[in-house]
Amino acid sequence: MTALLKLDNATIRFGGLVAVNGVNLDVEEGEIMALIGPNGAGKSTIFNLITGIYPPTEGGISFKGKSIAGLQPHVIAGGGIGRTFQNIRLFNELTVLENVLIGAHTRGSWNLTGALLKLLPPVRREEGRLLELAIHCLSQVDLAHKAYEQACNLPYGEQRRLEIARALAIEPALILLDEPAAGMNPQEKQTLLTMVRNIRASGVTVFLVEHDMKFVMGLSDRIAVLDYGVKIADGKPEEVRANPAVIEAYLGKGATN
Numbered sequence: 521m522t523a524l525l526k527l528d529n530a531t532i533r534f535g536g537l538v539a540v541n542g543v544n545l546d547v548e549e550g551e552i553m554a555l556i557g558p559n560g561a562g563k564s565t566i567f568n569l570i571t572g573i574y575p576p577t578e579g580g581i582s583f584k585g586k587s588i589a590g591l592q593p594h595v596i597a598g599g600g601i602g603r604t605f606q607n608i609r610l611f612n613e614l615t616v617l618e619n620v621l622i623g624a625h626t627r628g629s630w631n632l633t634g635a636l637l638k639l640l641p642p643v644r645r646e647e648g649r650l651l652e653l654a655i656h657c658l659s660q661v662d663l664a665h666k667a668y669e670q671a672c673n674l675p676y677g678e679q680r681r682l683e684i685a686r687a688l689a690i691e692p693a694l695i696l697l698d699e700p701a702a703g704m705n706p707q708e709k710q711t712l713l714t715m716v717r718n719i720r721a722s723g724v725t726v727f728l729v730e731h732d733m734k735f736v737m738g739l740s741d742r743i744a745v746l747d748y749g750v751k752i753a754d755g756k757p758e759e760v761r762a763n764p765a766v767i768e769a770y771l772g773k774g775a776t777n
């Protein structure tokens with residue numbers, strides 16, 4: 521396997537706080553990789569570094585062999601990294617389909633002027649393609665039958681899945697899922713687990729942050745562990761589970777299950 525994403529000594533400081541401290545980490549093409557660790561360890565900040573919300577203070581980040589450190593978030597998304605957020609960020613007044621189309625438009629080749637000239641055949645063709653793509657992404661999270669419902673009317677677990685559909689609509693090579701199972705009941709988590717496996721089988725590499733250890737251990741090929749911004753372990757689930765430093769920092773305390 522080859523590294524699709526590479527963090528090389530990635531570091532970010534917020535004033536005196538080193539939120540991410542010299543992290544080296546690879547995500548291989550085709551794997552499901554997880555990032556775990558106590559609250560405040562720096563997991564979401566690593567996702568924010570990868571997606572261009574913050575530039576690293578030091579170190580490099582590369583995707584498909586090219587540096588992406590310091591690029592604008594929309595450029596990184598357009599290059600093939602999709603993400604969801606820890607707190608759901610949907611457009612509540614829009615329909616389920618419209619929420620996904622917003623993601624898909626990152627991939628569209630037409631701009632606002634083109635959109636205003638909707639009657640032009642190439643624009644109409646492009647719109648048709650994006651609509652097809654959006655429906656396909658909804659079906660990947662089993663929400664196609666709810667395409668015309670208002671997003672805020674979906675139950676919580678389905679809203680989280682809608683966020684995944686929107687991230688898939690940019691046709692990413694890599695998707696970052698920030699606590700995808702948070703707030704879900706066991707049945708919803710089981711459904712989600714199968715969906716994430718199917719997303720990987722469709723050719724998308726998955727990198728997730730998650731606190732539910734049963735979910736993480738059952739899903740991931742590899743797990744990296746962060747504590748106070750420092751990577752303290754990286755390996756197969758069974759190796760990480762048995763690692764004394766991980767038990768001391770996390771599994772013995774804050775982790776669920």
Ligand SMILES: Nc1ncnc2c1ncn2[C@@H]1O[C@H](COP(=O)(O)OP(=O)(O)OP(=O)(O)O)[C@@H](O)[C@H]1O
Nearest residue numbers: 534537539557558559560561562563564565566606
């Ligand atoms: N923009 C910011 N400015 C200042 N401090 C920040 C900023 N973003 C994150 N931090 C700090 O960096 C540290 C890491 O935060 P982060 O949200 O990445 O942790 P986390 O591992 O995702 O935690 P959780 O599991 O609770 O979501 C925390 O101490 C947080 O307060």
